[in-house]
Amino acid sequence: MKKNYSIKVSLKNNPYEVLVGKNVLRKYKNKIFSTIKDAKKIFIITDTTIKKLHLKKIQQIIPKKFFIKTLTISPGEKMKDIKTINKISDFLLKNKISRNDAIFALGGGVIGDISGFLASITLRGINLIQFPTTLLAQVDSSIGGKTGVNSSYGKNLIGSFYQPKLVVCDTIFLTTLPRRELIAGYAEIIKYGIIYDKNFFIWLNKNTKKLLNNSALETIKAIKRSVEIKKEFILKDEKDVKNFRALLNFGHTFAHSLENCAKYSKNLLHGEAVSIGMCMASKLSNNLGFLSLNNYLKIKNTLSDFSLPINIEFLKKIRIQKKQIVKNMVYDKKNLSGKINFVLCKDIGKVFVYNKVKKDSIRKSIS
Numbered sequence: 578m579k580k581n582y583s584i585k586v587s588l589k590n591n592p593y594e595v596l597v598g599k600n601v602l603r604k605y606k607n608k609i610f611s612t613i614k615d616a617k618k619i620f621i622i623t624d625t626t627i628k629k630l631h632l633k634k635i636q637q638i639i640p641k642k643f644f645i646k647t648l649t650i651s652p653g654e655k656m657k658d659i660k661t662i663n664k665i666s667d668f669l670l671k672n673k674i675s676r677n678d679a680i681f682a683l684g685g686g687v688i689g690d691i692s693g694f695l696a697s698i699t700l701r702g703i704n705l706i707q708f709p710t711t712l713l714a715q716v717d718s719s720i721g722g723k724t725g726v727n728s729s730y731g732k733n734l735i736g737s738f739y740q741p742k743l744v745v746c747d748t749i750f751l752t753t754l755p756r757r758e759l760i761a762g763y764a765e766i767i768k769y770g771i772i773y774d775k776n777f778f779i780w781l782n783k784n785t786k787k788l789l790n791n792s793a794l795e796t797i798k799a800i801k802r803s804v805e806i807k808k809e810f811i812l813k814d815e816k817d818v819k820n821f822r823a824l825l826n827f828g829h830t831f832a833h834s835l836e837n838c839a840k841y842s843k844n845l846l847h848g849e850a851v852s853i854g855m856c857m858a859s860k861l862s863n864n865l866g867f868l869s870l871n872n873y874l875k876i877k878n879t880l881s882d883f884s885l886p887i888n889i890e891f892l893k894k895i896r897i898q899k900k901q902i903v904k905n906m907v908y909d910k911k912n913l914s915g916k917i918n919f920v921l922c923k924d925i926g927k928v929f930v931y932n933k934v935k936k937d938s939i940r941k942s943i944s
């Protein structure tokens with residue numbers, strides 16, 4: 578098995594590579610800086626936790642000729658807010674950022690989404706390099722160009738499409754990741770098996786133990802395959818207008834609603850919400866006659882074997898009402914027409930968009 582990979586996301590107007598492997602940060606140093614040839618300043622955006630653990634690794638590879646400024650925010654989903662955008666854009670402009678300069682996003686999905694949005698709106702577009710430090714960010718949020726922040730009306734409702742110049746998925750970052758965060762990342766990885774690749778789903782089942790024990794080669798393979806699958810969806814539907822990229826949202830209509838109910842708190846991580854959401858979407862698919870009971874149970878058991886939550890029992894502390902879960906879904910950004918778009922599953926590896934679900938069926942799938 579190879580140890581390092583370069584996956585090319587060959588979008589017509591914004592092609593870029595995703596580097597995956599151990600120590601790719603150091604090994605591909607020249608490639609990283611060749612993507613921002615005209616930059617003079619580098620603005621690193623990170624959070625206080627990652628700063629302590631990993632900032633040095635980035636600083637060490639930056640050639641001396643660059644002017645470096647680091648901006649650190651508090652960790653957590655609550656920072657994904659328009660106020661943070663105002664604060665950081667003031668900082669960038671105060672430090673006279675120019676269009677040739679670069680933003681380095683060093684962190685999980687929160688840092689990546691915030692930095693991507695800032696890169697897209699500051700001076701109408703600054704070079705962006707993503708250095709994802711969580712498993713979830715390496716396999717999902719750093720790739721594909723969706724950027725943005727949350728609103729009181731729901732998740733990710735303010736944002737843009739903006740592709741990075743490069744994504745550097747170095748597994749060295751994952752060594753410090755808390756176990757709960759690591760497990761949450763596997764929700765999105767399992768999702769790729771369910772929506773696109775049955776063999777990958779089977780492989781994940783066979784390698785659960787090794788993956789949860791951080792076995793290096795298997796982890797890299799899981800990240801690589803996930804990036805390849807996400808790439809397929811982006812290349813076919815970059816701006817999410819053809820009901821194809823939407824398939825990546827399997828489980829997310831429920832998940833976004835649950836996150837809103839949990840007030841974007843640490844009680845429920847994004848990956849955990851996706852796991853519960855996928856169980857609900859699979860149950861709905863089974864209730865409506867699209868998915869066999871056997872496959873529904875396979876999906877649920879796989880998530881459970883990865884120690885992921887599979888129902889709202891997990892949230893008993895915050896006492897969520899089913900009514901509220903359904904209500905929130907109407908505000909999901911893809912449902913502004915009033916109809917709720919669901920991604921349903923008909924077989925492992927096969928999903929489709931369906932918008933004829935009645936409220937009662939939604940309620941029955943929530944457990």
Ligand SMILES: NC(=O)c1ccc[n+]([C@@H]2O[C@H](COP(=O)([O-])OP(=O)(O)OC[C@H]3O[C@@H](n4cnc5c(N)ncnc54)[C@H](O)[C@@H]3O)[C@@H](O)[C@H]2O)c1
Nearest residue numbers: 626652685686687710711713714717718723750753754847
């Ligand atoms: N843009 C997209 O396409 C997309 C896709 C999926 C998810 N997302 C977004 O991503 C966000 C979730 O991302 P996440 O799960 O990475 O969470 P996160 O960014 O909140 O990071 C999780 C926590 O782990 C800490 N952390 C990060 N890297 C670490 C490391 N290497 N060692 C120790 N601690 C570390 C962070 O400080 C934070 O407290 C959500 O806001 C979600 O909406 C976006």
